[in-house]
Amino acid sequence: MATTTSDLPALGADDGPDAWFEALADVARGEADRLAALGIADFRLLVEVASETDTARYGIVLDGYDVTVTHRLGPQEASSFDAVLRGETASWQELIENILANGGADIAHSLNALSIAGWPLQLSSDDPVGRDKFFRYAETLQALFDGISRVRSTRSPTTVREP
């Protein structure tokens, strides 16, 4: 459950991907009006956080005015997405740290800036129109990520830290 109560724990950049995406889900719920004001959208983005041992996958779904961020997906659930945004855990952690430190991504750490050269984030899709939706909804996606600098969550950090 999302809340803006400031005495609740803030997200930490080293909390790990499950916590990051739980925080994003909090933003999607808690700042739904702000995201909706950016306009309707239609996009299913699969986000991959790759470590040496495995890849954690999460879905970001923009559907009309609604934004939904999924929990970690199982292998069977990670299909039928328009595009995939993949990066190593360290790259995602740097992005999260930057957002938390600056109240939003700085010039060098926007989703587009980090993916344009194919490194450190890689954007891919079999369908270029699906891939281009990453640009069509760039403002919504960036606002979602920037929102984690504001969100406080009732979740317990100890239960969501990566092992």
Place this chain on the structure above:
Amino acid sequence: MTANALDVGYLERLKQGQLDLGWLRGPTGEWGVHAKPSKVGLTLRDIATGSYGEVPDVATARSMAPRGSAIDPDMPDLGYTINSKAEVWSDNVMELYEEAVSRQWSATRDIPWTELPELDPDLEHAMSQLCTVLSEVEMVASDFPAKWLWRINHQFVEAKMFLCTQCMDEARHTEVFRKRALANGGGLGQAKSVVERFLALILDAESYDEGSALMHLLGEGIVLSLFRAGELIAPSPVEKRIFRLCMQDEARHVAYGTMHLRFRLNEDPSLAEDYHAYLDRGEDIISMLFSTPEVVEPTAILLAGSVEAATQMGASGSDVVRRQIIEEYFQRCEHAGLPRRHRTKLPAVLLEGTDAVGSGAGTGVPTGA
């Protein structure tokens, strides 16, 4: 009494309360229709129901009357020249219209103009030159749809409506880059004839097919990639927001162009060679743009951070952007059903780093096999 003359007798009867009511008692094809709003409201897709929802392959009328209405037998012909659906349609056109209306923004209100920092003079000059080129090219994407809009039959009104949103989008792009050039000391830079030659190719296209391929697919695809790069090279959050908001609009235009060409070729695959010929000509001029200092150097300097750094990096910095532009263009062509990697006219020097081979017939060095 003809249907288009003043019916004095009717006015006399009306005075005495004798209503005609032919329109009320006569055929009402859509009576009883209840289009249901979907979750975002009542969309074009939601009302595409019954006879109104049937978009004919070939227009059955030449008037502004809505589909689904009962049309007078002596309706005048308004002279539309684009009367087949495949010439303008795309499967995503209704959704793109809704999205365009929903995601409008204001270059006056939504850009934090007061936060523009003073820049190093070379960077300010580079940004202003980039904005000059962009402000020059953007408006062709209003002019071209506007030139063809009145020729498109109203039975394909959703395509017309989408093109109207594009005219507005491009007006805003022209506006925002002009404002940026004039807002921070740089002023407007140099306008080059080679740029105008490409714009003329679009504006003077002999068919909507030709102009749309050159503009929606080739020109706007490149501009979309430039906006992506612009967000990367923005010297301050002000430019970053400008490029990001423009990028969203541009991606809609490219989504229409790609899906329109796909629809067109799906309906008539024999047109592929015509489209190749249009893009052959477009790529020839685009190649020249890639070798125009006023077009490429501002981006290279902004990317490197200074003239000195750009000099040291040579083309290596902007190579990322070039590869991105060309690779994404080929992917869109393929998706539309028009693979160009092996017959592109782009010269080898521009294809470096992509897996395209090209026909070697462009303005640059042939690649061979």
